[in-house]
Amino acid sequence: MTTALITHSDCLNHVAPPGHPECEARLEVILSALEGPDFNALERIEAQKATMEQIQLVHDEQHIEHIANNVPMDGNAMIDGDTYLSSGSEEAAFRAAGAVCQAIDRVMAGDNKNAFCAVRPPGHHAEPDHAMGFCLFNSVAIGALYARAKYFCHRVAIIDFDVHHGNGTQTVAENTKGLFYASTHQSPLYPGTGHVHDHGKGVIVNAPLAASSGSNAFRKAFESRIIPALKEFNPDFILISAGFDAHSLDPLADLNLDTEDYYFATEQLLKVADECSKGRLVSSLEGGYNLGIIGECAQRHVCALMNG
Numbered sequence: 001m002t003t004a005l006i007t008h009s010d011c012l013n014h015v016a017p018p019g020h021p022e023c024e025a026r027l028e029v030i031l032s033a034l035e036g037p038d039f040n041a042l043e044r045i046e047a048q049k050a051t052m053e054q055i056q057l058v059h060d061e062q063h064i065e066h067i068a069n070n071v072p073m074d075g076n077a078m079i080d081g082d083t084y085l086s087s088g089s090e091e092a093a094f095r096a097a098g099a100v101c102q103a104i105d106r107v108m109a110g111d112n113k114n115a116f117c118a119v120r121p122p123g124h125h126a127e128p129d130h131a132m133g134f135c136l137f138n139s140v141a142i143g144a145l146y147a148r149a150k151y152f153c154h155r156v157a158i159i160d161f162d163v164h165h166g167n168g169t170q171t172v173a174e175n176t177k178g179l180f181y182a183s184t185h186q187s188p189l190y191p192g193t194g195h196v197h198d199h200g201k202g203v204i205v206n207a208p209l210a211a212s213s214g215s216n217a218f219r220k221a222f223e224s225r226i227i228p229a230l231k232e233f234n235p236d237f238i239l240i241s242a243g244f245d246a247h248s249l250d251p252l253a254d255l256n257l258d259t260e261d262y263y264f265a266t267e268q269l270l271k272v273a274d275e276c277s278k279g280r281l282v283s284s285l286e287g288g289y290n291l292g293i294i295g296e297c298a299q300r301h302v303c304a305l306m307n308g
Helices: 024-035 061-070 089-109 139-151 167-175 214-233 259-276 294-307
Strands: 003-007 043-046 114-117 156-160 180-185 201-209 239-241 279-285
Touching: 003 089, 003 294, 024 259, 043 279, 061 180, 089 114, 089 139, 089 239, 089 279, 114 294, 139 156, 139 167, 139 239, 139 259, 139 279, 156 167, 156 214, 167 180, 167 201, 180 214, 201 214, 239 259, 259 279, 279 294
Parallel strands: 003 043, 003 114, 114 279, 156 180, 156 239, 180 201, 239 279
Antiparallel strands: none
């Protein structure tokens, strides 16, 4: 079985205001980086749109309507100080969430061994009742509840190595027994959540790292906190919120990782998937805002998936 690369051109139609870091070029760079001969074995699949029922697994009706009612005919509409809409944003967000659910379908069916969803907008900051932090719908959280509802995966794990804590994903895990959410993130940093002692109905494991921590601290947090807790949870399915903004060259933070850290983290999670989850693992793009390095980071992440 091969790794699936799931994406859609609609995700390029979520068009950023001038100078906004969460721009369509992010996805263009990643897709270009995954076109080389090293990635010929990827199975390239067009993302389906999420159904309304899938979106409603996480988000309330008022939030979904708020997005739909504020999509502009042209230009941009800002729904908070960081988060915007363009005419193609609603379609893009439905494709992003749909890609994760589609990837879960394919992995559960045995069509692919794992998958990377190269989609945008990102999702892990989106709360059940509002958008924030560049995120409209929480694609990975939707996927987690979809796997539980459709495939009776009673223990679903989400591991988030974006440099920002996924507050929206943690909210869902805090309120859902049988979810595991683990995050390495820079702290203090937006959105100000992700404390070591957070807990809820699910299993929450936060490993906040100080600015400039670098590779050694990141890898130690993975090996000493996240991986042991994940193994103890014994997941039926693993999802990754794959943000590449912890890299040393990223403009929005300064955690100082390098590209090989993404191979390392992905490889570690694949080993747990093989041990606990019959190899079942799906990753989805979150952050990463340096256009000169995000492609290489995605390459190392996807190489690990293909080698897993």
